Amino acid sequence: MDEVLNSTLRTAVYGRLNYLDTIVGEADKESKSALADTVITQMTGAWRELLEAHEPDERGRCRACSPWRLLGRADCTVWRTAHRHLITDAAERPAATGKATGRHHFRPATPTSS
Ligand SMILES: [Zn+2]
Known part of the structure; x- marks a missing residue:
């Protein structure tokens, strides 16, 4: 189920x-403008909720990505992904031109298993 x-x-x-x-x-x-009014708020809310679930503990370890039983320090993929998409890629992205150029544009309708 x-x-x-x-x-x-x-x-x-x-x-x-x-x-x-x-x-x-x-x-x-x-x-697009009408959609942005709602979707941007949804996306920032989703990111905040996801990042909150991956907040590091007092040792800087993500509880979700590096459970207590692991001695090593695992990098948090969620924070790395957030930084890449929200900071690094945003800095490299040209100003809005009205054309979609994102790397995730037009993905196949059927999800692929990973
Ligand atoms: Zn994490």
Whole structure:
């Protein structure tokens, strides 16, 4: 049952991301602007919630990525990904031109297993 639920959840999330990519690539400026009003807030909320779940403890270790039983210090992939997408890639991205150029644009509608 969990497998079916997880599959349904993943399909719904990928479907939403694909929809948003399509809007960014094909919608007119007014539609994009209207969508941005809600989606930016949703995305920042999602990032904050995800980052909160991966806040480092007093030793600088992420409880989610490096459980207590591991002696070594595992890097938190969530924080590295957040930094790459929100800071590094944003600094390298040209100013908005109205055209979608993101690397995740137009992903296949069916999620791939990983
Ligand atoms: Zn983590």
